[in-house]
Amino acid sequence: xxxxxxxxxxxxxxxxxxxxxxxxxxxxxxxxxxxxxxxxxxxxxxxxxxxxxxxxxxxxxxxxxxxxxxxxxxxxxxxxxxxxxxxxxxxxxxxxxxxxxxxxxxxxxxxxxxxxxxxxxxxxxxxxxxxxxxxxxxxxxxxxxxxxxxxxxxxxxxxxxxxxxxxxxxxxxxxxxxxxxxxxxxxxxxxxxxxxxxxxxxxxxxxxxxxxxxxxxxxxxxxxxxxxxxxxxxxxxxxxxxx
Amino acid sequence: xxxxxxxxxxxxxxxxxxxxxxxxxxxxxxxxxxxxxxxxxxxxxxxxxxxxxxxxxx
Numbered sequence: 001x002x003x004x005x006x007x008x009x010x011x012x013x014x015x016x017x018x019x020x021x022x023x024x025x026x027x028x029x030x031x032x033x034x035x036x037x038x039x040x041x042x043x044x045x046x047x048x049x050x051x052x053x054x055x056x057x058x059x060x061x062x063x064x065x066x067x068x069x070x071x072x073x074x075x076x077x078x079x080x081x082x083x084x085x086x087x088x089x090x091x092x093x094x095x096x097x098x099x100x101x102x103x104x105x106x107x108x109x110x111x112x113x114x115x116x117x118x119x120x121x122x123x124x125x126x127x128x129x130x131x132x133x134x135x136x137x138x139x140x141x142x143x144x145x146x147x148x149x150x151x152x153x154x155x156x157x158x159x160x161x162x163x164x165x166x167x168x169x170x171x172x173x174x175x176x177x178x179x180x181x182x183x184x185x186x187x188x189x190x191x192x193x194x195x196x197x198x199x200x201x202x203x204x205x206x207x208x209x210x211x212x213x214x215x216x217x218x219x220x221x222x223x224x225x226x227x228x229x230x231x232x233x234x235x236x237x238x239x240x241x242x243x
Numbered sequence: 244x245x246x247x248x249x250x251x252x253x254x255x256x257x258x259x260x261x262x263x264x265x266x267x268x269x270x271x272x273x274x275x276x277x278x279x280x281x282x283x284x285x286x287x288x289x290x291x292x293x294x295x296x297x298x299x300x301x
Contacts, residue, residue, distance in 0.1 A: 043247065048247040048248075048249065049247035049249060049250055049253055050247065050249045050252060050253060052253050052257075053252065053253055053256045056256060056257060056260045057256070060260070095267075095270075096267060099263050099264075099266075099267050102263065103259065103260050103263055106256075106259055107256040107259070107260065110252045110255055110256045110259075111252065111256070113252060114249040114252055212264065216267055216268070216271060219271045219272075219275065220271050220274075222275065223271060223274045223275050223278055226275070226278035226279065226282060227274075227278050229278075229282060229292065230278055230281045230282055230285065233282070233285045233290045233291075233292070234285065234290075236290055237285065237288065237290045240290070
């Protein structure tokens with residue numbers, strides 16, 4: 001099966017029906033392994049047990065940005081190639097990305113209170129991630145507000161690409177401005193600054209959450225394809241009645 | 244393992260993450276059932292796709 005075959009919604013549905021159970025099983029196993037390793041990880045000499053929040057905060061923060069990246073590629077697919085599955089992919093990813101961003105913000109806040117003495121600080125990293133969360137909500141609202149799917153797709157694609165300008169700001173905000181948030185400690189020049197006892201559970205959790213995203217995204221794309229079929233059949237039914 | 248004075252922050256973070264992920268899974272599963280039920284209703288009322296493929300093929 002080639003990539004072109006996947007661009008056909010019917011073939012896409014038959015493929016997802018076959019691989020979703022396997023993906024769900026792999027995600028569950030990896031999440032359980034990651035949670036076990038996170039529970040067994042030692043306390044940090046400075047942060048104590050609160051370092052365990054890192055194992056869910058960091059994967060969610062990475063995925064919040066990654067999902068916007070996926071939506072940006074899909075936006076190009078909508079605007080340049082006008083492929084219907086591109087808008088399906090972007091629309092299905094938005095609520096999942098919003099959920100990951102919400103979790104990154106809230107777990108970061110819960111980590112910040114004991115470490116920084118505050119739940120929230122209007123610094124560059126936290127504010128730029130909050131802006132991304134609000135843009136996710138704006139995109140979801142846009143898709144719901146515009147009735148014509150092709151107009152909604154184009155408007156959402158443009159907004160997604162505008163929002164993509166925020167990604168480098170989020171990534172480099174800790175280097176460009178003074179912030180309470182720590183600088184990058186895994187994806188940085190010179191390799192990870194984390195000890196293996198923290199790095200391995202973190203990477204396992206990151207892969208597990210990435211698999212979770214792929215599983216949920218494929219399932220949500222399947223739902224969106226079905227929703228569009230329902231819409232077209234309802235329109236066919238309405239035109240028959242009026243004829 | 245979690246004797247830290249800040250254990251409640253850790254527990255709350257994991258509980259919240261679990262709740263949000265479960266809500267996502269349940270929402271997607273309910274949406275799937277709803278769309279399939281709507282397609283079935285439309286097919287039952289005689290409205291079918293040009294390809295002739297129905298819910299049973301999904």
